[in-house]
Amino acid sequence: MKSSKTSNQGLGWSLDERDPKFIEQMMPYWKWFYEYYFRVKTDGWHNIPTEGPLLLVGSHNGGLASPDTSMMIYDWVRRFGTERLCYGLMHPSAWQIDSPILKAAMKVGAVRAHPKTAVAALKKGASVLVYPGGAQDVFRPYSDRHKIELAGRKGFIKLALRENVTIIPAISVGSHETLFVIGDCYEQVKMLHQWGLPWSNEADPEVFPIYLGLPWGIGIGPAPNIPLPMPIHTRICPPIVFERYGREAASDRNYVDDCYDLVLTKMQQALDRLVIDARKESFC
Numbered sequence: 423m424k425s426s427k428t429s430n431q432g433l434g435w436s437l438d439e440r441d442p443k444f445i446e447q448m449m450p451y452w453k454w455f456y457e458y459y460f461r462v463k464t465d466g467w468h469n470i471p472t473e474g475p476l477l478l479v480g481s482h483n484g485g486l487a488s489p490d491t492s493m494m495i496y497d498w499v500r501r502f503g504t505e506r507l508c509y510g511l512m513h514p515s516a517w518q519i520d521s522p523i524l525k526a527a528m529k530v531g532a533v534r535a536h537p538k539t540a541v542a543a544l545k546k547g548a549s550v551l552v553y554p555g556g557a558q559d560v561f562r563p564y565s566d567r568h569k570i571e572l573a574g575r576k577g578f579i580k581l582a583l584r585e586n587v588t589i590i591p592a593i594s595v596g597s598h599e600t601l602f603v604i605g606d607c608y609e610q611v612k613m614l615h616q617w618g619l620p621w622s623n624e625a626d627p628e629v630f631p632i633y634l635g636l637p638w639g640i641g642i643g644p645a646p647n648i649p650l651p652m653p654i655h656t657r658i659c660p661p662i663v664f665e666r667y668g669r670e671a672a673s674d675r676n677y678v679d680d681c682y683d684l685v686l687t688k689m690q691q692a693l694d695r696l697v698i699d700a701r702k703e704s705f706c
Contacts, residue, residue, distance in 0.1 A: 434517045434532070435533070437533065437543060437548075439533075440528075440530070442505070444526075444530070445504050445530055445531075448530070452495070452496035453500075455493070460649075461654070463655045463656075464655070465658075466658035466659060466660075467658050469658050470501075470502075470658060471661075474547070475544045475546075475547055476549040476550070477578060477581065477588065477589050477590070478549055478552070479553075479591050479685065480494070480552070480591070480592040481559060481593050481689065482555055482560035483567070483598035483600075484599075484600040484647075485601045485631075485635065485644075485646075485647040485649070486646050488597070489600055489649045490656055491510070491553075493594075493654060493656060494592055495508075495530065497656065507543070507547065507549065509532070509533050509539070509543040509548055511532075511534070511536075511540060511553070512534060512535055513535050513556050514534060514536070515557075515626075515627070515628075517534055535552070540552070541584075545585075552578050554573060555570075555573045555575070556573060556575070556628065557644060559572070561631040561633075561644060563603050564603050567598035567599065568694070568697050569693075570690045572685075572689075576678055579672075579681045579685065580672040580678060582664070582667075583668065583672035584668070584669055584672045586668070588661045589661065589662045590659060590661050590662070591659040591662065591685070591688065591689045592657075592659070593657050593659060593689060593693050593696060595693070595697055595700045596654035596655055599650070600647075600652050601634065601635030601650065602633055602635060603632070605631070607631075607632060607642075608628070611643075622643070630643050630644070636650060655696060655700045659692045664684075
């Protein structure tokens, strides 16, 4: 009998698991959360070109629930329909456990975070949603909720350069207040692992947060959470275009570093502006 880990090794590599009918069935549920639970405000969608593949670079918020992600997917579908393809890159560790949530994510368009799947989606004419910051981003401390965290990962820059696709940042505020991350005790847990304590699911979690939120009250470790009903404001930012593209550009380490710094700076500036705008709206 195959273990769930072994049986899942083939999941997330195909673009054909996306199910438009399932997405349409999810729309009324997303709509309720969008309008009544998170009371989402959004803007900047005019920055999305009418056609062609894009690389949407987001900043993760709110623990594993990451409600701003699902709300952006809802916005995408209600504007462009299910016929305009969009795939989301999901961290390899998320594919370790077979679950109904994983199967639902695949039907919505989640694929394994790997250059192979990203390139295949772009060549298909689809847009790709990527969150480079991963676990370090989605579980960053509450004090850093207004800080862009890309964790130094530059694979998305190389992808954009090689495939000559435009980067469009997707940011939000409010989602990181749906749980309160107090801190990260990963280094301490890593030491215990080196002394013999096994990782859960045999995978390095990369973070081990301590947070306040539902349903645990006090949560320890990257466990699933139920987001609190906090208002969320999402924003699609203007495209970021680099001076040169191609394989040679993608192989130039200094140039890749410069492009990464540019994206990080632009996203942080946009988030700073969004924080100010959201605060003004809360007093209106």
